[in-house]
Amino acid sequence: MPVFKTAYNGYSVEFSPFVETRLAVATAQNFGIIGNGRQYVLELAPTGIVDVVSFDSADGLYDCTWSEENENLLVSASGDGSLKVWDIALHPAQNPIRSFEEHSHEVNSVDWNLVRKDCFVSGSWDDTIRLWTIDMPRSLRVFAEHSYCVYSTVWNPRHADVFLSASGDCTLRVWDVRDPHASLIIPGHNHEILSCDWNKYDDCIIVSGSVDKSIKVWDVRNPRREITMLQGHTYAVRRVKFSPHRAHLISSCSYDMTVCMWDYMAPEDALLAKYDHHTEFAVGIDMSTLVEGLLASTAWDENVFVWQDGMDPRA
Amino acid sequence: MERLRLRQQVLLDHLRPVASNFRAADIVTSICSAGDSAAYLRTTDFDDDVVVVAAFRTPICKAKRGGFKDTYPDDLLAPVLKAVIEATGVKPEEIGDIVVGSVLGPGAQRANECRMAAFFAGFPETVPIRTVNRQCSSGLQAIADVVASIKAGYYDIGIGAGLESMSSNPMAWDGSVNPKTQANQRAQDCLLPMGITSENVAERYGVSRKQQDAASVRSHKRAAAATASGKFRDEIVPVQTKLVDPKTGEEKSVIISVDDGIRQGATLADLAKLKPAFRKNGSTTAGNSSQVSDGASAVLLMRRAVALRRGIPVLGVFRSFAAVGVDPAVMGVGPAVAIPKAVKDAGLEISDIDLFEINEAFASQFTYCCKELGLDEEKVNVNGGAIALGHPLGATGARCTATLLHEMKRRGKDSRFGVVSMCIGSGMGAAAVFERGSVVDQLSIARPIKDNNYLSKDAK
Numbered sequence: 001m002p003v004f005k006t007a008y009n010g011y012s013v014e015f016s017p018f019v020e021t022r023l024a025v026a027t028a029q030n031f032g033i034i035g036n037g038r039q040y041v042l043e044l045a046p047t048g049i050v051d052v053v054s055f056d057s058a059d060g061l062y063d064c065t066w067s068e069e070n071e072n073l074l075v076s077a078s079g080d081g082s083l084k085v086w087d088i089a090l091h092p093a094q095n096p097i098r099s100f101e102e103h104s105h106e107v108n109s110v111d112w113n114l115v116r117k118d119c120f121v122s123g124s125w126d127d128t129i130r131l132w133t134i135d136m137p138r139s140l141r142v143f144a145e146h147s148y149c150v151y152s153t154v155w156n157p158r159h160a161d162v163f164l165s166a167s168g169d170c171t172l173r174v175w176d177v178r179d180p181h182a183s184l185i186i187p188g189h190n191h192e193i194l195s196c197d198w199n200k201y202d203d204c205i206i207v208s209g210s211v212d213k214s215i216k217v218w219d220v221r222n223p224r225r226e227i228t229m230l231q232g233h234t235y236a237v238r239r240v241k242f243s244p245h246r247a248h249l250i251s252s253c254s255y256d257m258t259v260c261m262w263d264y265m266a267p268e269d270a271l272l273a274k275y276d277h278h279t280e281f282a283v284g285i286d287m288s289t290l291v292e293g294l295l296a297s298t299a300w301d302e303n304v305f306v307w308q309d310g311m312d313p314r315a
Numbered sequence: 316m317e318r319l320r321l322r323q324q325v326l327l328d329h330l331r332p333v334a335s336n337f338r339a340a341d342i343v344t345s346i347c348s349a350g351d352s353a354a355y356l357r358t359t360d361f362d363d364d365v366v367v368v369a370a371f372r373t374p375i376c377k378a379k380r381g382g383f384k385d386t387y388p389d390d391l392l393a394p395v396l397k398a399v400i401e402a403t404g405v406k407p408e409e410i411g412d413i414v415v416g417s418v419l420g421p422g423a424q425r426a427n428e429c430r431m432a433a434f435f436a437g438f439p440e441t442v443p444i445r446t447v448n449r450q451c452s453s454g455l456q457a458i459a460d461v462v463a464s465i466k467a468g469y470y471d472i473g474i475g476a477g478l479e480s481m482s483s484n485p486m487a488w489d490g491s492v493n494p495k496t497q498a499n500q501r502a503q504d505c506l507l508p509m510g511i512t513s514e515n516v517a518e519r520y521g522v523s524r525k526q527q528d529a530a531s532v533r534s535h536k537r538a539a540a541a542t543a544s545g546k547f548r549d550e551i552v553p554v555q556t557k558l559v560d561p562k563t564g565e566e567k568s569v570i571i572s573v574d575d576g577i578r579q580g581a582t583l584a585d586l587a588k589l590k591p592a593f594r595k596n597g598s599t600t601a602g603n604s605s606q607v608s609d610g611a612s613a614v615l616l617m618r619r620a621v622a623l624r625r626g627i628p629v630l631g632v633f634r635s636f637a638a639v640g641v642d643p644a645v646m647g648v649g650p651a652v653a654i655p656k657a658v659k660d661a662g663l664e665i666s667d668i669d670l671f672e673i674n675e676a677f678a679s680q681f682t683y684c685c686k687e688l689g690l691d692e693e694k695v696n697v698n699g700g701a702i703a704l705g706h707p708l709g710a711t712g713a714r715c716t717a718t719l720l721h722e723m724k725r726r727g728k729d730s731r732f733g734v735v736s737m738c739i740g741s742g743m744g745a746a747a748v749f750e751r752g753s754v755v756d757q758l759s760i761a762r763p764i765k766d767n768n769y770l771s772k773d774a775k
Contacts, residue, residue, distance in 0.1 A: 033322045079322070106322070125325065149325060168328070194329065211329050224468055225363045225620060236329045255330055 003303055003314075004049035008038055010298030012063040013284040018071035020290035021045070022052070025304050026076050028060025037061035039076045041088050044306060055086050055095050063109045068117040073134070075120055077107035083122055085134060100132055102139050109153045115160040123150030129165055131177055143175055145182050152195045152239075158203040166196035172208050174220060186223045188216055195239045201247035207264070209237030209252055217250075217264045230262050232271045238282065244289040251295065253282035259297050261309060277305055277313040362620035365462040366752060367631040369399040370717035371552045372612035375574045375705040378481035382571035383609035386556040388420060388480040392432035395613035398552040399474060400436070403615055403627050407437055411470020413444040414460045416453025416477040418708035419484035422446070429478065449638065451674065451737050452745035453477060454612060454712025459636040459747060461616050471621050476613035477710035504643035505741045510593030510604065512740075513677035516647045517598045520683045524598035527678035528586040531603040531702045533692070534675055538699025539579035546698060546725070547574070550717040576606045576705040603678035608705025612713035629752030631720040634732070635661035638745040641738075647680020649744020650736040651687040657746035658734065665689070668748070669730035670723055672715035674737030675700035684738075698722060711737060716749070723751040 008027035016022035021044040029035030037057040042049050059080035067073035072089040085098035105125035112120040119133045119140070129150055131141040148168035156162035161177045172193060174184040189210035199205035205227070209215045213233045216226040235255035243249035248265040249272075259275040259282055280300035288294035293309040307313040373391055376382035383391060392415065400407055415429045426446045433444050449456040454477025461473035488506075496502040507515075516522065541547055553572035559565070581602070591597035592604070622629055637657035641648050650673050658665055671694055675681040681702075685695055698718055701711065715735040723730045736746035 031326075033326070034319050106325075125321075168325075192328065225618070229362060238329075 002044065002048040003305055004040075004042055004051070006038070006040060006298070006302045006304060008036070008060070009280070009300040009302055010284055010304060011061060013286050013296045013298040013304060014064055014066055014074075015286050015288040015290070015294070015296060016066050016071065017068055017289060018066075020288065020294075023286070023296055023304075023306070024064045024066060024074050025284070025298055026061035026064040027298075027302075028062065028079065030060075031300055032060040032062060032079060035060060037076070037078060039064060039074070039084070039086060040304075041074070042304065049304065049306060053088050053092060055084070055092055057084055057096075062106065065110045065112045065120060067134075068112050068114055075110050075112070077110040077122055079106045081105055081107060081124065081126070083107060083110060083132065098134060100137075100139065102130060103128065105149075108149065108151050111154050111163070113155045113160065114157050115155070121153045121155065121163055123153035123165055123167075125149040127167075127169075129153055129175070141177055141180070143180065143182075145173065146171070148192070151193065152197075154197050156198050156203055157200050164196050164198060164206055166193040166208055168192040168194075172196055172206065172218070174206075184220060184223060186218060186220075188218065188226070189214070192236075194236060195252075197241045197250075199242045199247065200244050205242075207240045207242060207250055209240040209254075211236040213237060213254075215240055215250065215252055215262065228264050228270070230264060230270050232260060232262075232274070233258065239285050241285060241287060243287050245287075245292045251285050251287055253285040253297060253299075255281045255283075257282050257299065259285055259295070273309070275313055278303065362618065362623070363466070364619040365465045365616050365633045366619050366622055366629045367614055367616055367633065367716070367720060367749070368622055368627045368629060369402045369615040370550065370613070370630060370713070370720050371395050371398040371402070372550055372710070372714045372717045373554050373610050374551055374571050375576065375608045375610040375707055375710075375714070376571060377576050377705065378607040378609055381482075381575045381609065382558070382569070383480065383554070383556065384482045385559045386480070386482075386554070386609065387428075388425070388478055388483060388611075389428045389432035389435060390556060391480060391554065391609065391611040392429060392476065392478045392613075393435035394552045394554050395476065395611050396433060396436035396438070396474065399613050399615035404625070405472060405615065405617075405627075408439050408441060409472055410438065410442045411473045412461065412464060413438075413442065413474040413476060414457040415444065415446050416448070416455070416457040416475075416709040416712055417446045418448055418450055418453050418479060419481060419486060420478070420709075421484070422448075425478075432478075448709070449743070449745065450740045451676065451706070451708050452638065452712050452739050452743070453709040454714065455636070455716065455735055455737065455745050455747055456638070456712065458614050458616065458633070458713060458716060461614075462633045462636070465616060465618055472615070472617040474613055474615055475713060476611065477707075477713040478611040479707035479709040479711075480609045481607045481707060482609050501643055501742075507644060508593060509646070509676065509740055510597075510599050512644060512646045513599040513604065513679045514594045514597040516645045516677070516683055517679040519645055520648075520687075522598070522679045522682050524587075524603075525583075526682050527598055527603040528583050528600075530675070530678040530682050531586055532581050532583055534678075534696065534699045534702040535578050535581040536699075537697060538574070538577045538703035541698035542573060542577060546722070547718075549721045549724075574704050576608060577699070577703045599677055599679060603702065605674070605676050605701035605706035606704075608707040610705065610707035610710045610714060612710045612717055614713050614716055630724060631733070631752050632750040634663075634748040634750050636745070636747045638739075638743060641742050641744060643742030645680075646740055646742040647677055647738045648683060648687070649738035649742070650674075650680075650684040650746060651744070653744035653746035654684075654688060654734055654736050657736070657748050661732075661748040663732060663748065668732050668734050669694060670697065670719060670726070670733040671695040672719040672733070672735045673700070674706065674711055674715060675702045676706060676738050678702060680738055684736075712745070716747075720749060720751075723749070727751075
């Protein structure tokens, strides 16, 4: 399956919800520590992966998300605290069409609302979460209850107003945008939590990935303890995502440079597959909603892989 | 430059899994009263399983004549409470509740004695304690209650215990009997002496005197063998107490560390000579009934996650519990009904069970239950039962649990599931299924490697 070489170190990869062959990749120069960033939009062509358009930014880009209502819009989270909105139908020189500058530190996550489709949330190292729409110049809401970096913010796939956040303060929090305070706080791990996601088939099940190397699956109705703990990564788990096609399938990537697939309902042999095609920290993973089993990953080794689950990404 | 340093720091922290400063000490999860309505099967090992990490008992001694005839009930309970704490390194103040099964002791007084025993054992005043009485299964009920409370989220660590001093509290009826009972056969049957219910079982289900005596001999032989080979040393906590000479009134300080009811030389011929104790032409004798005894036992339970975090080896996993009602006139058949239910609740079949501890209240009911369930006698009461060891009513459930789990530990992988069961006066039966701890829990016995220099052992 095809490979794409990015100029900078990969940070995040997202399949387009509209075009099955399209994906966005956020990258940052010098491992995101200092330098520029570049937002790629890639196309899966018969000849391999080709670069449709790319946008340069003054600081590294850590995450990106596609608009759920306009197939040409995407948002990137930048190291300078800004959120850049790009329109791929316009010339790169006319981009970004918006730059929201309110976060006082690096923005680590951004996610577009799946139900109402008109807003997105961002999580930042300034410990806050902000809610935005394209049409308003200022953020609509600020959620400032985390006490350390917010690493992940994800909308509930069923409820228009509910989202989940994961933070370096070792908690997961469930929020309702109508309420400034978290509706649920789960002190999920004893170490920083870097990623979280909602199950796409059961809106009560969530997953978290932590610096403690474990992935935990939780039921928000009984948050006192996890349903199960998945162990197998040998360094911090950087990103976890539930499959859009199979209720029990979880994908994860880690600082141990691997991408893993899990079935959380089979606790004794939960680890379904372990891909070790990356040669540096694997930090971005996505599962296509339009093509079942199609996976994409990116890493600090400047490679973007797209492959069918079960196949060898390098083959 | 400041920003550069910050980014490096944040990323480095991801790679250095040192416990964070945000130890979430001030954050508690809110418990949703809707509970766990998860729509998936939860059959395997989860961190919220309730596990047994320690199980101990005192020696069991004959009431009025044995080693504990002059021992206060609180002095029996305190040593086992202390033992479960000391064996695991759990701090006494971390215990969420202590539940003590106790049958004959007067309610309020016994509750008070238990509270005092906790103080004698070194528990602070902040740790609560209560008693529970489901007759002969009280000790098992205490364990089940603690498990339920841990599952409910009331606390993470608890002690289920049992206590009976039949020297100080004989079986007796207080006051008059409600005349209404005459009109209700079942209620009337509740008043039958236990020995008569045993005769009823023998008669109704055709258990012969010879079969009963054989069960008794087997019980004594096995208990004697277990004592001789030191098997009980793992579970017995020696008790320091006093003996008073009945003639001279002289007090002697002693340490009791072995069961004193076992008759190694018991033979069929000897037992056959005994007269029926309850009915003239009956088959139940003093030799094929359980002994009247003193003793105490305790089991420390916690959530698996807590045990894992502390690195405490898991002795057993509590899988299921069932209490059922049967005809009071043949109360001894309880295990024959309770065991299938508990086993089914655990998602298992009787054939999956590798070891049974079935209380031998009477050889008649014990023999009947084994036959009815089709149990292999090599799997039942392998270290003897109440006929040899004694039956301190409230302590028996936790005593059997201790005996079962320690035997399963010795047997290792050959024995994965075990059952504790007993019949209950007034017509009930109770049973619980346990799983051997380390079968499924490799992590709990693994110790973290310290000072790993990533070289092979040979390189040192």
